[in-house]
Amino acid sequence: MENKEFKENKRNKEYQVGDIVRTKKVHPCGSKLWEILRVGVDFKLKCQGCGHVITLERPKALKIITKNETRE
Ligand SMILES: [Zn+2]
Numbered sequence: 001m002e003n004k005e006f007k008e009n010k011r012n013k014e015y016q017v018g019d020i021v022r023t024k025k026v027h028p029c030g031s032k033l034w035e036i037l038r039v040g041v042d043f044k045l046k047c048q049g050c051g052h053v054i055t056l057e058r059p060k061a062l063k064i065i066t067k068n069e070t071r072e
Helices: 002-014 058-064
Strands: 020-023 033-038 042-047 053-057 065-068
Antiparallel strands (some): 020 033, 020 065, 042 053
């Protein structure tokens, strides 16, 4: 449990505005890459395929983001 929380916290800090992230979900346009427009209580993500912008609650965003392309 403690390990998991530590990991989540670490992941939170890794995301910054402008980062490109990969998600579990594929957008209907076929893209899996999103640019982070906002981090905070909500995450705002812009699809790199079609430019569509979505807003997700932080826990949901952290759940679907699988990789930070900018920092790895
Ligand atoms: Zn899209």
